Amino acid sequence: MKYRLIEKSTTVSAAYSQVVDVYDVGGVGGDSILSISAADVNTPSAVIVASAAIVFATATWTSVAHLLTSGLKVQLTTSSALPSGLSLATDYFVIVVSANTFRLASSLVLALAGTPVALADAGVGNQTVTPTALAGGNIKFEQSNSSSGPWVALGSATNITVDADVALEKDRPTSRYVRVYLTLTAGNISVVTTTLVKGDRDA
Secondary structure (H helix, E strand, C coil): CCEEEEEEEEECCCCECCCEECHHHCCCCCCCEEEEEEEEEECCCCEEEEHHHEECCCCEEECCCCCCCCCCEEEEEECCECCCCCCCCCCEEEEECCCCEEEEECCHHHHHHCCCCCCCCCCECEEEEEECCCCEEEEEEEEECCCCCCCEEEEEEEECCCCEEEEEEECCCCCCEEEEEEEEEECEEEEEEEEEEECCCCC
């Protein structure tokens, strides 16, 4: 059998990979699909933000090219005083606003909903945001007949704690779209997804 690469996508977030349209490879119910995901587990570097770069009215922190991802669990230390509303030795979760700005939420659910912790001031001194190591996560394949869902799992989720390759082979897919969904407990996982389509046996 032969394989033809139809899509390659990269995501660095607690979310899903690019949606792949597999219809053009022979139609729904035709060729089989082989999906391979390479999971890169890593912990981003700590980010130091001066209080002057924190806008407490919008709870927005500015750090050029911070490289944090939404849903990432972090803890805070300070050279003087944290912004009012935040505490030491407490887990917070990143809300990425842009490549240079972010906010902090009190839970993963609130982070993914975009709801930050309210701040009463910007604090004093330098604030250090330190990501935690990976505490858990999993990858699963999903399919749908619409690019916007609803999505149905293809097989079981695979738990990820270290770098790994995850593969799924699906004979004669019954849906048009395929994606890889990443669930993150804490830490950071980069997922590079390569989706190939299996040709006919006579190809």
